[in-house]
Amino acid sequence: MTNLEKYNTAFMETFDITEEQLNSDLVYQSVEAWDSVGHMQLIAALEDAFDIMFDTDDIVDFSSYDKGKEFMTKYEVEL
Amino acid sequence: MTFYDKLEQFGEKKALITEQECLSYAQLQIAVNDLRAQINDRCLVFCLCSNNVESVTGYIAFLQMRVVPVMINPVINRELFASLLHTYEPNYIWAPKGFCPGQARYVYKDYALIKTEYGQKAELHPELALLLTTSGSTGSPKLVRQTYRNINHNAESIAQYLTISGDDRPITTLPMSYTYGLSIINSHLLKGAAIILTNDSLMEKSFWSLLKEKQATTFGGVPYTYEMLKRLRFLRMYLPSLKVLTQAGGRLGKELHLEFAQGCAEKGIRFIVMYGQTEATARMSYVPQEYSISKAGSIGISIPGGKFWLENDNGSVINEPDITGELVYHGNNVTMGYSTCQEDLAKGDELGGILRTGDMARRDEDGFYYIVGRKKRFLKVYGNRVNLDELESLLQKSGFEAACAGEDDHVRIYLDHGEPDEVLKIMTGLTGLNRSAFEISKIESIPRNESGKILYSELGQWK
Numbered sequence: 001m002t003n004l005e006k007y008n009t010a011f012m013e014t015f016d017i018t019e020e021q022l023n024s025d026l027v028y029q030s031v032e033a034w035d036s037v038g039h040m041q042l043i044a045a046l047e048d049a050f051d052i053m054f055d056t057d058d059i060v061d062f063s064s065y066d067k068g069k070e071f072m073t074k075y076e077v078e079l
Numbered sequence: 080m081t082f083y084d085k086l087e088q089f090g091e092k093k094a095l096i097t098e099q100e101c102l103s104y105a106q107l108q109i110a111v112n113d114l115r116a117q118i119n120d121r122c123l124v125f126c127l128c129s130n131n132v133e134s135v136t137g138y139i140a141f142l143q144m145r146v147v148p149v150m151i152n153p154v155i156n157r158e159l160f161a162s163l164l165h166t167y168e169p170n171y172i173w174a175p176k177g178f179c180p181g182q183a184r185y186v187y188k189d190y191a192l193i194k195t196e197y198g199q200k201a202e203l204h205p206e207l208a209l210l211l212t213t214s215g216s217t218g219s220p221k222l223v224r225q226t227y228r229n230i231n232h233n234a235e236s237i238a239q240y241l242t243i244s245g246d247d248r249p250i251t252t253l254p255m256s257y258t259y260g261l262s263i264i265n266s267h268l269l270k271g272a273a274i275i276l277t278n279d280s281l282m283e284k285s286f287w288s289l290l291k292e293k294q295a296t297t298f299g300g301v302p303y304t305y306e307m308l309k310r311l312r313f314l315r316m317y318l319p320s321l322k323v324l325t326q327a328g329g330r331l332g333k334e335l336h337l338e339f340a341q342g343c344a345e346k347g348i349r350f351i352v353m354y355g356q357t358e359a360t361a362r363m364s365y366v367p368q369e370y371s372i373s374k375a376g377s378i379g380i381s382i383p384g385g386k387f388w389l390e391n392d393n394g395s396v397i398n399e400p401d402i403t404g405e406l407v408y409h410g411n412n413v414t415m416g417y418s419t420c421q422e423d424l425a426k427g428d429e430l431g432g433i434l435r436t437g438d439m440a441r442r443d444e445d446g447f448y449y450i451v452g453r454k455k456r457f458l459k460v461y462g463n464r465v466n467l468d469e470l471e472s473l474l475q476k477s478g479f480e481a482a483c484a485g486e487d488d489h490v491r492i493y494l495d496h497g498e499p500d501e502v503l504k505i506m507t508g509l510t511g512l513n514r515s516a517f518e519i520s521k522i523e524s525i526p527r528n529e530s531g532k533i534l535y536s537e538l539g540q541w542k
Contacts (some may be wrong), residue, residue: 016503016514028283036280037461037513040307056311060284 003050004079007072010045011065014038026065050077081231082269083142086111092245093273095132096293098285102132104271107139110187114140114173117185117192121145122200123167123424127153127174130251130276133190135264137173138255142230146171147203147424149210149222150256153178154511166220167421168197202425210418211258211357213464223357224415224426230265232411233360236382237266240365241323241351245271248320250295252281252304257462259327262361263299281307287316294320301328301462303488305335314342327353327362329459329487330450333376340371354378354450359434360412363387364448377447378440385410387448389440397442403451406440409433459487460516470506477505482525482533485518492519493538 001009008022015033017026028034034042043059046052046068052075054062062068069079086094089104096102102110114136118124124141126148128134141148149167151160153175172179172193176186183191206226213221237243249267251274253260267274275293279286281304290298298321300308305326324343331339336352343350350371355362364387366379381387389397389404397404409432416429439452456467467483470490474481479502485491494502499519507514526537 014515032507033514035513036282036307037303037515039280039282040310041513041515043310056313056316057284059311060282060287063284 003072003077006049007046007069007077007079010042010049014042014045022065024064024066028063046072050075052077081142081227082234082265083139086139086268089245089271092271094268095135096248096273096275097132098277098289100132101273107136110136111140111143114185114187114192115144118144118146118171120200121147121203122170123203124148124171124173125151125164125167125169127151127172127178128255129153129175130255130260130278131189132276133173133175133188134255135274135276136187137190138264139268141173142208142227145208147207147210148173149212150261151212152254152256156509156511159509163220164195166419167424168199168201169195170197170200171195201421204415204425204427206415206427207424210424211261212256213357213417219466219469220419222418224418224424225360226415226428229360229412229414232384233262233362234265234269236384236412237262237362238269239383240367241266241325243267243270243272246296247272247323248275248294248296250275250286250290250293250298251277252298252300253328253462257328258357258361259299259301259355259462262355263325265361281311290318291320296320297323297325299325299327302326302331302335302459303461305331305339309335309338314339314346321348323349323351325351325353327355328462330378337372337375340375344372352377352379354448356434356436358414358430358436359385359408359410360414362412363408363410363434363436366447370447374445374447377443377449379447381408381410382412385412387442389442390435400444401441403439403441405454406436406438406448406450407433408436458485458490460490460512461488463510463512465490465510465512470510473509474502474505479505480525482535482538484535484538488516490517491538492517493522493525494519495522495524 015031058071072079086104087108091103094102094104094107124146126137128150176191181193184194185192207224208227209225210222243266249263275295277289340350349368351365353362353365362382364379364381366374386409388407390407391397391404413430413432413434418424437455438450440448440450442448458465470483479497482493502519506517526534
């Protein structure tokens with residue numbers, strides 16, 4: 001699996017959404033499952049998938065699918 | 080005099096702080112007076128509440144004029160809301176504008192007071208102050224009947240054991256319709272503290288910015304909140320204004336209890352684990368700060384004015400330490416009981432100050448209590464009480480035979496027919512809980528005994 005595929009899978013599995021929904025409209029609370037509980041699940045899924053540990057500031061600022069991509073590069077994950 | 084009747088004594092002190100505004104106690108009382116002028120008699124009101132100025136204003140106004148509010152979370156499933164309306168026929172609804180149809184009688188900021196079409200006034204017991212749901216999520220019409228005395232006694236007791244002062248500044252992390260969230264508001268208004276109101280979650284940057292900017296000194300959390308804080312590496316965050324963290328709403332595992340007790344001690348934060356139920360207004364016990372490490376995993380000792388004991392199956396009091404029995408509580412904060420229909424609102428006290436908690440506990444030699452299990456079939460999911468039998472009957476109404484079991488924060492649903500995905504959608508839609516709370520498995524058949532009762536102990540093998 002490529003890094004982008006891993007990144008996408010984390011979103012699709014955590015929020016039960018399709019690949020078509022992975023776009024710039026996907027933001028915190030834009031889908032039912034992306035609430036505070038879902039957010040924690042997403043962070044856990046990404047940390048596991050890439051074996052990284054997010055900084056607090058990045059966890060709370062990880063507010064959209066697009067923004068998350070930017071953060072990943074900070075953890076040396078090229079998407 | 081009760082705390083909600085004497086807000087004016089704090090005058091120009093800050094009462095409510097939001098990102099945009101700040102109201103003094105005097106200003107809050109003025110807003111309260113305006114709302115009070117709209118309702119003449121004691122009656123029933125549905126109070127839709129979030130952590131905002133309008134909700135607190137409504138809540139205080141209703142208590143002051145002895146109008147009885149049913150506290151409801153606006154995220155409630157609409158069908159369940161309709162059924163609550165139908166069951167209780169409130170005379171007014173205080174809700175965000177546009178929440179429900181009807182002409183606004185009065186508007187304050189983003190809230191409107193709607194007069195409903197129900198003309199009859201329910202008969203209300205004179206002591207009845209407030210009605211709270213026990214499980215906001217399954218929308219059961221079962222409400223807890225709290226009295227004016229209950230609210231005041233519990234607020235006084237909480238303020239005493241947490242040594243709350245007018246300099247404290249809690250930031251909201253829990254819904255106001257939830258007994259724990261409400262108790263934080265009550266106990267701080269009692270002492271003239273300023274409350275920072277926000278609906279943002281700990282997972283949002285805006286929450287932490289507000290906490291820092293407005294210098295919050297305390298907040299509360301359910302076990303799941305502490306899971307989040309751990310994930311956020313809270314113990315590494317620099318938040319100099321924070322002095323007290325409280326925890327309730329379910330059992331915090333011993334490991335997490337210890338981790339936060341130690342981590343907070345190092346940071347100079349008091350970490351107080353507590354135990355309570357809506358049926359006891361809010362709080363029944365706490366672990367005093369000096370024992371937070373040595374008694375990790377415990378729910379502590381009873382709050383000032385309250386008393387615990389344990390009873391065995393025969394109803395006899397257990398006096399020896401380390402023997403498990405049902406936890407029973409006595410205190411002025413024990414409510415009058417439940418209501419399941421409008422007629423119940425006229426009922427008086429059915430509990431006589433004694434609450435059988437339904438939790439199984441043991442007491443150690445030093446008198447500290449530990450919860451070891453539950454008598455009733457319910458789970459705590461993200462702080463919400465979820466009754467497993469209610470879930471089964473909700474599913475049955477949707478055409479699914481299911482067996483519900485699991486542990487806190489994790490509901491296991493076993494199906495012998497039907498699509499798990501469909502059931503998951505129904506569950507999240509009805510309860511409003513995140514999908515990760517549910518694990519749905521297909522099994523060949525639901526194990527039952529001869530009389531048709533589900534054998535939950537046999538479900539484990541399907542795990």
